[in-house]
Amino acid sequence: MQGRSAATTALVLACTAHFLVLFDVSVMTVALPSVQTDLGFAPAGLQWVVSGYTLAFAGLLLLGGRxxxxxxxxxxxxxxxxxxxxxxxxxxxxASPAMLIAARAAQGIxxxxxAPLALTLLTTTFPEGPARTRALTIWTAVSLAGGASGNLLGGVLTEYLSWRSVLLINVPIGVPAILFAARVLARRGAPARRVRLDLPGAVLATAALTLLTLGVAQAHTHAWTDRDTALPLLGGTAALAAFxxxxxxxxxxxLIPPRLFGLPGIGWGNLAMVLAGxxxxxxxxxLTLTMQDVLHYSAAQTGLAFVPHAVVMLLVxxxxxxWLMQHVQARVLIATGALISAAGFWWQSGIAPDSGYLTGIFGPSVAISFGGGLLSTPLTTTVTAGVGSADAGAASGLMNTSRQFGGAFGLAVVLTLTATATSGIRATPAALADSYGSAFQAIAVILLALAALTPVLPALRDTQHATRR
Incomplete structure (x- = not known):
């Protein structure tokens, strides 16, 4: 295919892959309380249903992109x-927590x-400027739809069928998708000269990310100087240096060609992506635990309560x-979005057992999502600016690694700052509300750090790309 048809095909495939990946991130969040009860997860171990996926995902994204x-x-x-x-x-x-965590890690692989292939299809098909911005906007919108539908469908399936159905539903989606890809994608794209994969780099990257996050997670129940915390942190640092x-x-x-770091958006841009994740x-x-443990929402109600997040981000x-990307610098949009989202998280931190939906969930979600919508596409544009087609996969893998590692690492950090958040089922709703409120305040601080970082990002807007061409 050539021209507009090829571009449309690339966009459809990129959006389909990204939808599946992000759908499966969010679809499990609403099911977490049911998973904990059914399989007997310890409170501190429940995070690995999420982190097992995100760590394998983040650790191997560099290899996947290459x-x-x-x-x-x-x-x-x-x-x-x-x-x-x-x-x-x-x-x-x-049938056991270990089996579920292992399966989630395999999903992450x-x-x-x-994920990086989805972004590679876009960055190698659409030139920098308004055309790429439009494609990335659609790609971002589809990812938001994946997150929203995951929360909504996860709630409905968990309440009326079982938490197992939120995973099994991927099978009737995945098999037709494989057949479609085999029919549509051309048998080409591999170079004539085969290059040995950087497996040592992939192993070291995965080890570094896993050990660093494990060390922070251990600080949730141990002191920072405790052996169970210090050893993983030291091991992760050593693996990162070796990488x-x-x-x-x-x-x-x-996995990461050193020449990429000569581009203005790669270094600081990926650090900003870590904070965003x-x-x-x-x-x-x-927020899932807050709605079910503090406000006593059902799984289906929890899924529905997430819909405003996606709708607002889609509209923005x-x-x-x-339009904004043609008139306002990307870094200004990133800073503005981060500040608005931080205000929303601070508002969300005031949740209480007697909070109503409008002031307890809906209002904060509008602010959080409006800010998130402002910063998402400009940040992706910043990180991918100037990358050649030969390195598109590596740059996409690095960007996705930054975002996913940021998510897993951020969750571990916030958990250490909210020690009573997983104090057990005997904790009162008021005590849990205070603990979860501390988590939302910590997230607000992370977003303030993102806003403070934006002055060092490159000054980009779509009209600059158009003029350069």
Whole structure:
């Protein structure tokens, strides 16, 4: 396919893959209380149903992004989708906490292949400027739809069927998607010269991310100087240092080519992406628990309560962002969005057992989502600006790694700051409200840090790209 038809096909495939990945992140959040009861999870271990997915996802995104660059889109897309679908089946029939966490980690591996390829299809098809902004806006909107439908459908399936159905539903979605991809994607894209994969780099990256997050998570129940906390942190730091050495000196095809860091948006932009991710995953985690443990919403009611988040972000992303990106610098939009979202989280921190829906959930969600809609697409545009087609997969993998690691690491950090959040089922709703309120305040602080970082980001707007071309 060529021209507009090829661009449309790329956009459809990118959006489909991204929808599945983010749908499965959010679809489990509403089911967490039911999973805990059914499989007997300890309160401190429940986070690994979320973090097991996000850590495997984040740790292997660099490798997943490079796979498409080296072996072609078709083969990599189908392989990642197959792993994701089989893992969903195993998770749906899990009989123990360990089995479920392992299945979630396997899902993360499949998602690590799909997510960077989705963004690679866009950045290699649409040139920088208004065309790419429109494509990224649609891509972002679909990701929000995936998150919203995951929360909504997860609540309905959990309440009327079982938490297992939120995983098993991926099977009848994944199998047709594999067949469609096999038919539509061309048998091309792999280079003539095969390059050995950077498996040592992938192992070190995964080890570093996992150990660092494990160390922070251990601080939730142990002191920072305790052996159970200090050893993972030291091990993660050592693995990260080794990863840098391997990438810069020994890897024949580095997961992160050092030349990428010569681009203005890669370094600081990915740090901003870490902070953005660190505010997103804790939101879904703590707001789900707040609605069910403090306000006593059912699973279905919880899913419905998340809908305003997606609607507001969709309206902002589809209506405002394409115009704003042509008149306002991306970093200004990022800072403004972060500040508005921080105000929303501070408002959300005042939740109480007697809070009504309008002031307790709806009002804060409008502020949080309006700010999130303002910063999402400009931040993605900043991180991908100037990246050539040969490095598109690596840059996409790095961006997704930053966001997903930020989510897992942010959740672990916020959990350590809210020690009573998982104090057990005997905790009163008022005590849980105070603890979850502290979590929302911590997320607000993370967003303030993101706003403070924006002056060092490159000054970009779509009219600059159009003039340059």
């Amino acid at each position: 796979l498409a660059d080296l072996y072609g889109h078709r083969r990599v897309f189908i392989g990642g989708l197959a792993v994701f679908t089989v893992a969903s089946l195993i998770g749906g029939v899990a 499949g998602a690590a292949v799909l 840098v050495v391997v990438e810069t000196r020994f890897a024949p095809a580095p 660190a505010s997103q995953v804790p939101l879904w985690y703590f 992303g589809l209506r405002l962002i394409p």
